[in-house]
Amino acid sequence: MRESFSVLDRDNKGTISAPDVQDALSQVGLDNGPASITPYFEGQSQSLNLSAYLNMMASLLAPLSRERELLSAFEAFDDQDDGQIDVSELRDALMNTAPEPGQERLTELEIERVVEGFRGRRALGKKGKGGLGRGDVFRYKEFVGSVCGGSSAKDANEEAAAA
Known part of the structure; x- marks a missing residue:
C-alpha cells in the first residue's frame, strides 16, 4: 500500500488529493464516486498523508477477503x-x-x-x-x-x- 501511495503522490509532497484517491479506488475495483471518498476528507484539508491513506485503504479492503x-x-x-x-x-x-x-x-x-x-x-x-x-x-x-x-x-x- 505504501508503494501505491508513492505512485499517487505524483508531486512528492507526502500527501495525495481526492482525485488521486479516486484513481486508487478505481484500480482496486472499488467504488470511486464522490460519495465514497467524501468521508475521508470531511473536516480535513483536501489531501491525505500516508497514515490516513493506509487507514482508509485498510478499512475499504478488509471486508473484501480475509x-x-x-x-x-x-x-x-x-x-x-x-x-x-x-x-x-x-x-x-x-x-x-x-x-x-x-x-x-x-x-x-x-x-x-x-x-x-x-x-x-x-x-x-x-x-x-x-x-x-x-x-x-x-x-x-x-x-x-x-x-x-x-x-x-x-x-x-x-x-x-x-x-
Whole structure:
C-alpha cells in the first residue's frame, strides 16, 4: 500500500488529493464516486498523508477477503509451497476464469498492475533444474500481507532471509 501511495503522490509532497484517491479506488475495483471518498476528507484539508491513506485503504479492503481465504486461493497454484506462483500461470488462470455474475473479466493491464510490486525470479526451475522453467513469479504471501496488513509479508520476508 505504501508503494501505491508513492505512485499517487505524483508531486512528492507526502500527501495525495481526492482525485488521486479516486484513481486508487478505481484500480482496486472499488467504488470511486464522490460519495465514497467524501468521508475521508470531511473536516480535513483536501489531501491525505500516508497514515490516513493506509487507514482508509485498510478499512475499504478488509471486508473484501480475509487473509486466510486469500492465502488458500493462491496456495492452490503454489506447486512448490514456497510462497510464489508462476506469473504466466496466474495470468492464465485469472484471464480464463469466468467472472462472478455482474462482474467483468480482469484485463492483462489490471493483472500486471497487481503483480508489478510483487514480482521476482525463480532461482531454480519448477522441477528443481536450474535454468529450465525459470521465469517471473508472483510473491503472493507478500501481496496478501500488504493487502490484509497481516503476518504474511513478515512470514515471507523471514522465509526469504532463511533461504
